[in-house]
Structures are given as C-alpha cells and as structure tokens.
Amino acid sequence: MTEEYRNALAAIRAVVEVPQTATASLQQAMQIIRDRLPRYQWVGVYVLNGEYLDLGPYAGAPTVHTRIPVGVGVCGKAALTGHNQRVADVRALTNYLACSPTVRSEIVVLVRAGDRVVGQIDADSDEAGAFDEGDERFLGEVAALLAPLVARLRQA
C-alpha cells in the first residue's frame, strides 16, 4: 500500500476514535478518501436495509441513486452475490446505474459486521481502470474500521 493510502487509513482511524455520531464519522471518512486519493471522484456508503441499499454519507457530487434495490446496478450486484465488484469500464456494462456521465470506472467493497453484510463502500473514478487490488485491499481495511458505524445506520 502506498503512503497516500496508509496516511488516509491513519486519518480514518483517528476519525473513528472521536466520540461523535456515526453519520459525522462516516462523512469525514468519505471526505478523507476523496480529498487524498486523486482518482476517487466520488465515494460513499450504502447501508443495506432488507432488499434495498440506502445511500448514507458520501463525498462528491449528489447522486439520484439514493435507494438501490439489491440486484440492480454494480452496487446491487455486490449485495446480491456477496462479492466485491471492480469495473474497469462502466461503458461495457448493461446492469449499471450512472451516477454521473463522466464516470468510467467503479469499485464496490462490502462492509461486514461479523459474517453479515451491513452495507458497502462505493467509489467512482473519471479514469478508466482506476481501481486495482490495492484499492480493494485499502477499501477492505476502511470497511473493517467503519463497519460498527455503518451497522448503526441500519433501520431497525
């Protein structure tokens, strides 16, 4: 993991330790990723509520996809299959929900509390093929840090 990723993780660890609302911590964590990693144009949390993924805190332009049914789009596919998704070129996909016309690549990493999927981190880049295994590992570590906070945002 390069230094910018390690530094982003350290900053997120510090945010998680601050006693504040789950929403505030997740918002700051998303902002850290977007500010420090130049290929991340949009990054946000989706919370799994039953058959839907509900948009939580995010950094980047507002999206119309605030509620995604499980199975629909890249996010829905991750939730349905239980597998992280990496899409090098979103233009090659049919099952894709466009957040912005400039987006070329996307990564979705599931957030688990124990064995249970509680949500996901979704990131978009305007560059094709922006995300590799290193990004997946990085977001996996972010997901582990944020899991208790994401779990708190779930609807009862």
Ligand code: SME
């Ligand atoms: N592209 C995602 C939708 C979320 S927006 O990118 C923020 C998808 O296909 O599921």
